[in-house]
Amino acid sequence: MAESLRGGVIGAGVFGGYHARQYARLRGVTLSAVYDPHPERAAQVAMPLGGRAFHDLDAFFEAVDVVTIASPATFHAEQALAAIAAGKPVYVEKPIAISVADAERVREAADKQGLVVACGHQERVRFQAMGLLDVPEQPVLLEALRHGPPSGRSQDVSAVLDLMVHDLDLALTLSTADPVTAEGEGRIGASGSWDAARAEVSFESGFAAIFDSSRMAPERKRTMRVVFPSGEVEIDFLAGTFRNTTPFRLNADFEQTPAAKDPLGASVEGFLAAVRGEAPRPVVTAQEAIRALDLALAIEQALDEQG
Structure with missing residues (x-):
């Protein structure tokens, strides 16, 4: 592997731009290429950062050492393969x-x-900075609310796969038990999919997780409550409030840590460290992502059945 990795981004939308800027600024990597079926869009992202635009995927692969896929979700598997x-x-x-x-x-x-x-x-990075992933107790209850107004992005998937999946990953990371049941109710919006959903998931240990996600809300809301046998943690991410009644030392100022200020950057750095052999694994592995996807699809099935 070259000492300085050549980074490439597939997808020249908003998230593609975010990833391209990470490759342009991080240590030991340069932005080499951006691929998009629309060459002008690829050029708009790549050229200001010193990269080249591609609309031929094979030529793009020849120009890079590592790849980020930031295209619509329906293309993720095909392009990853x-x-x-x-x-x-x-x-x-x-x-x-x-x-x-x-x-x-x-x-x-x-x-x-x-x-x-x-x-x-990338939300995993913020919870690591908080110290929540190091709590030596199993959770009893998790309540996660993630609301926002319509944005027009990620319309190819539901709010479950777009928004709720972040909190599903957190629940699966906190619990050593497996989920056993999922129930849900929701609303279909302009995307033709579930743009608002509420789900209740039970785990083998008795842990219960309640998720409420919407991308058709009048305003942004982002709160979380995690109950442990010894106390609970309650956070309002937008108001910046943090309440911890557990005996565990959690970082109430986690938002001020470098990782939490730039969770995408920390996540990409973790990927590059794993590629270089400097870390045993990235922040979130493929297997962990599959668990979150599996639970998300189970919730979508429950929504469809409630219909």
Whole structure:
């Protein structure tokens, strides 16, 4: 592997731009290429950062050492498999795919070639900075609310795969038990999919998790409450309030840490460290992303059945 990695981004939308800027600024990597089916969009992202625009995927792969996939979710698996077939480690924005079967194909293909696959559940970085992932107790209850107004982005997937999946990943990370049931209710919006959803998930341990996500709300809201046997943690991310009644030392000022200020940057750095062999794994592995996807799809099925 070259000392300075050549980074490439598939997808020249908003998230593609975010990722391109990370490759342009991080240590030991340069932005080499941006691929998009619309060459003018690729050029708008790549050229100001010193990269080249591509609309031919094979030529793009020849120009890069590592790949980020920031295209619409419906293309994630197909493009990840193409990157892996070209011998490239890959960072896939969430969700890793839109079916578990496709996600497993990505994981298996990467495993066969010994390539790193990371997934962009960047919220994991913030909870690490908080210290929540180091609490030595199993949770009893989690309540997560994530609301926002319509934005026009990620319209190819539901609010479950777009928004709720972040909190599903957190619940799965906090609990050593597996989920056993999922129930849900929601509303179909302008996207033709579930743009608002509320789900209740029970785990083998008795842990209960309640998720409320919407991208058709009048205003932004983002709160979380996690109850442990010894106390609870309650956070309003927008108001900046933090209440901790557990005996565990959590960082109420976690938002001021470098990682929490730039969770995407920390996540991409973790991917690059794993590629270089400086870290044993990325922040979120393919297998962890598959667990979150599997639970998200179970919730979508529950929503469809409630219909």
